[in-house]
Amino acid sequence: MKQEINALNMEELELALIELNEKKFRAKQIFKWLHEKMVTNFGDMSNLSKSLIDKLDENFYITSMNVLERLESKDQTIKYLFQLHDHHIIETVLMKYKHGYSICISSQVGCRMGCNFCASTIDGLERNLTSGEMLAQIYTIQREKDIKIRNVVVMGSGEPLENLDHLLRFIELINIPEGQNIGQRNITVSTCGLAEQIRKLAKANLQITLAVSLHAPYDDIRQSMMPINRKYSIQTLFDACDYYTQSTNRRITYEYALIRGVNDTDACANELARLLKHRLSHINLIPVNDVIEREYEKSSEVRIQAFAGQLEKKGINVTIRRELGSDINAACGQLRKSYQDKEK
Ligand code: SF4
Incomplete structure (x- = not known):
C-alpha cells in the first residue's frame, strides 16, 4: 500500500x-x-x-483535495468545501485580517461530540483526517490564491484532541523552517473539553494556544449544550486546564458562544468571572450563528456588550469575536451540511 x-x-x-x-x-x-x-x-x-x-x-x-465549492462573503472571508480522495467532504475557512491571512481548518470528517449549537456533528463522525489532509487544506488555498497564511486555527469540523497523533504531526510539519515555518504561537487548537487529552497535550509542551470551548459556567447548562460535560464536568475540565497552564505556562483562551436566554444571563457572567478570576486566561465571546437544525438564537448586541462589560468589571480579560462570514454559512459545519442535504 x-x-x-x-x-x-x-x-x-x-x-x-x-x-x-x-x-x-x-x-x-x-x-x-x-x-x-x-x-x-x-x-x-x-x-x-x-x-x-x-x-x-x-x-x-501526495495528499491533495478538490475544491467543490467556494463561497466568498462581503468581508472577504472565503469558505471552501473540499472533497477528499474517498469522497468525504470537509470545510475550511480563510479569513483576512489587518495582520494577514488566517485559516480555520478541520481535523475530522464530521464530529461525534454532539455539541448542540454545531452543524458539524449532526451526521456524526466519519473519520479522522491525516496530518497530510490538514496540511493540504492550507496548501491548496495558498496555491490557489497565491498568498501566505500566517495564522492557523484548528477549529473547523471535528474535535482535534480526538485526533491527537495526527494533530501533533501536523503542528510539527507546519512549523519546520524548510516548509511553511509557521510558528507554534501562530497556531490555535480548540477542544470541547476532553480533559484527559488536554493533559496529554500538556506533556507535548508546545507553545500553541489552547482554546477551550466552555460556553457555560454551570454543569447543567453546559451539559444541555455539550454532551461531553457528562463525562468531564466543569471542575474536571478546569483541573486539566490548570495542569496545562502549569506545564506550558501558556494562557488558555476560553470560547463562549452567547445564546439568547441560555447562557447570556447576569448570573452566568458572574459565575464565569468567579471561575476565571485567578486563572491565566482570556475569554472570547462569540456571537453564535443561528443553526437552522437547532433552536438556538444569538444574543442581542446589547446583551453581548452587557455580558462583556460585567466580565471586564471583574478584571477578566475579554474580547468579542468579530463576526466573519455570517452571510455565507461560515459557522462550523453549516456549509458542508447544506451541501450534503442538497445532494441527498
Ligand atoms: S463544536 Fe467542535 S467539538 Fe463540538 S460538535 Fe462541533 S466540531 Fe465537534
Whole structure:
C-alpha cells in the first residue's frame, strides 16, 4: 500500500530514501517540494532524477483535495468545501485580517461530540483526517490564491484532541523552517473539553494556544449544550486546564458562544468571572450563528456588550469575536451540511 509522503517528517523521509537505495540528502529536497513549494505531483520535482520520481510514485502518494465549492462573503472571508480522495467532504475557512491571512481548518470528517449549537456533528463522525489532509487544506488555498497564511486555527469540523497523533504531526510539519515555518504561537487548537487529552497535550509542551470551548459556567447548562460535560464536568475540565497552564505556562483562551436566554444571563457572567478570576486566561465571546437544525438564537448586541462589560468589571480579560462570514454559512459545519442535504 502506498504511504502518504507529506505526513513524514525529515528523519522518516531520510529513512524512506535509504530504503529506496537513494541518498539521504534528497530528503531535504523532497521536503521542500512538498512543504515549501507545495507540489502535488512527483513529476514536478524538477531536481530529482526520473528513476527517483518513479520510485516515489510507486511507493508514496501526495495528499491533495478538490475544491467543490467556494463561497466568498462581503468581508472577504472565503469558505471552501473540499472533497477528499474517498469522497468525504470537509470545510475550511480563510479569513483576512489587518495582520494577514488566517485559516480555520478541520481535523475530522464530521464530529461525534454532539455539541448542540454545531452543524458539524449532526451526521456524526466519519473519520479522522491525516496530518497530510490538514496540511493540504492550507496548501491548496495558498496555491490557489497565491498568498501566505500566517495564522492557523484548528477549529473547523471535528474535535482535534480526538485526533491527537495526527494533530501533533501536523503542528510539527507546519512549523519546520524548510516548509511553511509557521510558528507554534501562530497556531490555535480548540477542544470541547476532553480533559484527559488536554493533559496529554500538556506533556507535548508546545507553545500553541489552547482554546477551550466552555460556553457555560454551570454543569447543567453546559451539559444541555455539550454532551461531553457528562463525562468531564466543569471542575474536571478546569483541573486539566490548570495542569496545562502549569506545564506550558501558556494562557488558555476560553470560547463562549452567547445564546439568547441560555447562557447570556447576569448570573452566568458572574459565575464565569468567579471561575476565571485567578486563572491565566482570556475569554472570547462569540456571537453564535443561528443553526437552522437547532433552536438556538444569538444574543442581542446589547446583551453581548452587557455580558462583556460585567466580565471586564471583574478584571477578566475579554474580547468579542468579530463576526466573519455570517452571510455565507461560515459557522462550523453549516456549509458542508447544506451541501450534503442538497445532494441527498
Ligand atoms: S463544536 Fe467542535 S467539538 Fe463540538 S460538535 Fe462541533 S466540531 Fe465537534
